[in-house]
Amino acid sequence: MFRRILVPTDGSDLSNGGVKAAIRLAEENGAAIVLLHVQPVYQPPVVAEVPVADVYSQDEYEAGAKQVAAKVLADAQALADAASVPCKGVTELDSSPYEAIIRVARDEACDLIFMASHGRRGVVGLLLGSETQKVLTHCKIPVLVYR
Structure with missing residues (x-):
């Protein structure tokens, strides 16, 4: 049924549960998985009257982001x-995770996006504007939401 499944992960417990469920689905369908970790792009510090502690250069930030991504993806890869x-x-550096998810799914020729969701409803869910909701709204590729 599905041949390539995109699985966004941030390394959280919720996301790891989604990764495990996606692996089971891939196993049952003989599918491959594309794991995706999206980190926000570097934001240079703004000028402030108060000294800002721990200001990192763009290179330092990107090196740290790559280390975090490597750990998150290695853990999921092991599963x-x-x-x-x-x-x-x-790994993608993007200020808009949902756009990165859709772009990578398209670029990697995925036929399903498998996303974990926090399951918040009502006003709280609406105000938080989850990345899952944004992907559902803007993507033409089928999306399976795991809760």
Whole structure:
């Protein structure tokens, strides 16, 4: 049914549960997984009257972001490897995670996006504007929401 499944992950417990469920789905369908970790782009410090502690250069920020992404993706990759599910990891620096998710799904020819959701409803969910909701609203590729 599905051949390539995009699985965005941020390394949280919620996201890791989604990764495990996506691996089971891939295993059952003989599909491959594309793991995606999106980090925000570097924001240069603004001029302030009060000294700002721990100001990083763009290079330092990007090196740290790559380290975090490598750890998150390695942990998820290990789960896929244990289940013998083919898996590729992708890291993106983007200020709009939902746009990165849609772009990578398209670029990697994925036929499903598998996303974990916090499950908040009503005004709280609306105000938070989850990335899952944004992907559902703007994407033409099927999206499976795991709660």
